[in-house]
Amino acid sequence: MAITPLMPVYPRSPVRPVRGEGVYLYGEKGEKYLDFASGIAVNLLGHGHPHLTKAIQDQAATLIHVSNLYGSPQGEAFAKRLVDLTFADTVFLTNSGAEAVECSIKTARRYHHHHGRPEKHELITFTSAFHGRTLGTISATNQEKLRDGFAPLLPGFTVVEFDNLSAVEAAMGPHTAGFLVEPIQGEGGIRPASPEFIKGLRRLADENDLMLVFDEVQCGYARTGRLFAYEHYGVEPDIMAAAKGIGGGFPLGACLATEKAAAGMVIGTHGSTYGGNPLACAAGEAVLDVVANEKFLEHVRRMSDRLRGALEQMIPNHDHLFESVRGVGLLLGIKMKSDSRAFVNYLREHGLLTVAAGDNVVRVLPPLVIEEQHIGEFVEKLSEAARHYQVPQAA
Numbered sequence: 543m544a545i546t547p548l549m550p551v552y553p554r555s556p557v558r559p560v561r562g563e564g565v566y567l568y569g570e571k572g573e574k575y576l577d578f579a580s581g582i583a584v585n586l587l588g589h590g591h592p593h594l595t596k597a598i599q600d601q602a603a604t605l606i607h608v609s610n611l612y613g614s615p616q617g618e619a620f621a622k623r624l625v626d627l628t629f630a631d632t633v634f635l636t637n638s639g640a641e642a643v644e645c646s647i648k649t650a651r652r653y654h655h656h657h658g659r660p661e662k663h664e665l666i667t668f669t670s671a672f673h674g675r676t677l678g679t680i681s682a683t684n685q686e687k688l689r690d691g692f693a694p695l696l697p698g699f700t701v702v703e704f705d706n707l708s709a710v711e712a713a714m715g716p717h718t719a720g721f722l723v724e725p726i727q728g729e730g731g732i733r734p735a736s737p738e739f740i741k742g743l744r745r746l747a748d749e750n751d752l753m754l755v756f757d758e759v760q761c762g763y764a765r766t767g768r769l770f771a772y773e774h775y776g777v778e779p780d781i782m783a784a785a786k787g788i789g790g791g792f793p794l795g796a797c798l799a800t801e802k803a804a805a806g807m808v809i810g811t812h813g814s815t816y817g818g819n820p821l822a823c824a825a826g827e828a829v830l831d832v833v834a835n836e837k838f839l840e841h842v843r844r845m846s847d848r849l850r851g852a853l854e855q856m857i858p859n860h861d862h863l864f865e866s867v868r869g870v871g872l873l874l875g876i877k878m879k880s881d882s883r884a885f886v887n888y889l890r891e892h893g894l895l896t897v898a899a900g901d902n903v904v905r906v907l908p909p910l911v912i913e914e915q916h917i918g919e920f921v922e923k924l925s926e927a928a929r930h931y932q933v934p935q936a937a
Contacts, residue, residue, distance in 0.1 A: 556559055557890050565909050565916050567895065576890035578908040579895040583728070583760050583873070586787035587832060588909035594790045594828045601824035606722035609815060610625025616823035622832055627769060629778035630798035634807070635745055635818025637793045639759035639785030640674025643722075645797035645812060646783045650720045650753040652806030664697075664717040665755065668704040669747065670730030673722070679680055683724060705735050706744040714746070720753030720780070721746070725771040728760035730903030732774070732868050732875025740775040747780065755801055756782040759795070764833040764870035764910055774870065787833075792825035811918075833910065842910050846871045849906070852921045857878055860928040868903070871908055875903040882931045889933055896925045908926075 557575065559567040565588050567575045574601030580586065587594055621633040634649075636642045652913075654662035665682065667686075672688075673679040676836065681689045681696040689695060700718075702709040719744050727733040747754040758780040759770040763784060768784070769772055780803040788897060799807070802825065816822070832838060849865055857864045863885070865877040878885060883898040897905040908916065 552908075555887065555890055557895065562713070563665055564588045564590070565912055573893070575890070575893050575895050576916070576919055576923065577895045578906055579897045579909045580662030580909050581791060582786070582897055582905075583765060584786045584789075585791050585909045585922060586763060586765065586910045587790045587829065589791075591790065591832070591911070593832060594825060597824045597828035598792065598821065601821050603860050605820045607816065607819040610813065610817070612754075612819075614818060614823075616708075616820040617829075620818070620823040620826050620830075623827070623834075624796060624798060626731075626836055627819070627830075627847075628782075628798055629800065630782070631801040631806050632799055632807075634797040634814075635812055635814060635822070636785070636795035637816050637822070638755075638795050638796065639783060640676045640679050641814065641817070642759060642783035642785050642795035642797045643673045643757055644676055644678050646755050646781045646799075647722065647755070648680070648925075649774040649781050649797060649799055649804060649807055650755055650810060652811060652908075654806075655752055656718050661717055662719045662752075664700055664715075665720055665722045665753075666700050666702060666710055666718060667722045668724075669701060669728075670727060671701075671722075671724055671757075672706055672727070673724075673840050674759075702737065704730070704733065705739045707739050707746075710743065710746065712752070718750070718752060720755055722755045722757060724757045724761060725775065726761040726766065726873060727872060727897055728873070728905070730907060731877075731899050731903040732873060733901070734868070734870055735775075737775055740772075740777050744777045753780045754915055755779060759783055759785045761870075761873055764839060764871075765828075765873045765907075767839055767846055768871075769834060769839065769868070788829060789822060789825040790829045792822055794822045794826050823884035840912075842871055845910075845912055845914075848872070848914055849908070849917045849920070853906075853924075854915055856921055856925050859925065863928050863931065863933070869906075872873065872906075872908055872912075874906040875899060877904060878902045878904060884934050885931060889924070889927050892923060892927045894920065 560570045561568040567577045667682045682699045684701040781799045811933045853867045882902045886898040899905045
């Protein structure tokens, strides 16, 4: 049999972790890696965090799953905390970021259906966006690498240039239901939207009774030094998808919405077998216990300043490789002058884990619990690798 037991859809690297401790991962042969990838911005408390671990252990020994046929004291308590901490009035709990975005899309469409405007079903989305791998979420992008081979894609999306408000206004029409945007693009290259763009989307939504939908799956949950990235803009969405760091590594996501936006989401309109089960909610509660306070968020901002400053100081020493640093908080990207994926692979060989992104950017996504010594170790390893790296020659 030629095919592997695990469906071969990932170009898996030789890194094979079997254990994690704090900001480090260990391979099956004892190799040690400094993890500045965090499971692609998921392990915001690092590996083996005692509070998160205990919460999962205790809940697993008590009640793991019952389905949403029954009342959910755990889900109600967790949702209430999210509502109290954000713009939202209500929450639908999912298992992943893609599911959270799917629920957000359905909520936006259903809003207009509820008000007798079923023709308003199109969301304006943006170039280089990443919203997930479902048919709905790949239909919302213009990235051929995500869409290739999956036609026919779902209608209902118009893609325009990211951070271009004039392009948005030109694309609006009688079928427009709203806007779906990452305030800070992640996979697209760590690209923060301008305040003028985000505020402009809010204005257009208000003037035309449209839904402003934020995808904060990667940029949310304390990673930017605020609990959610929208706080940096002084703008609140109508609907927002959250995931990744929300469970600290346990599969969990959420679609948050205002009461107005969720008007059409009534009994029978959506569902999930696993979503918001007691074990997932215990993980979500434990993460909030740690991150949802000003002391922790200040730590993230302080570590961000240290890391960004160290990287900016290092870049001139390797200006044949690196251009600049971009991003917010501990969602940072190093813009390269050559293929970032090749360099990320090279760093893995030197015990350093990062993530490649579009626009030849190296994503730097450390656990939010890093300390200054980890920043020093990261920059030292990065600089050492850069000294010896040979840029692959184009074929």
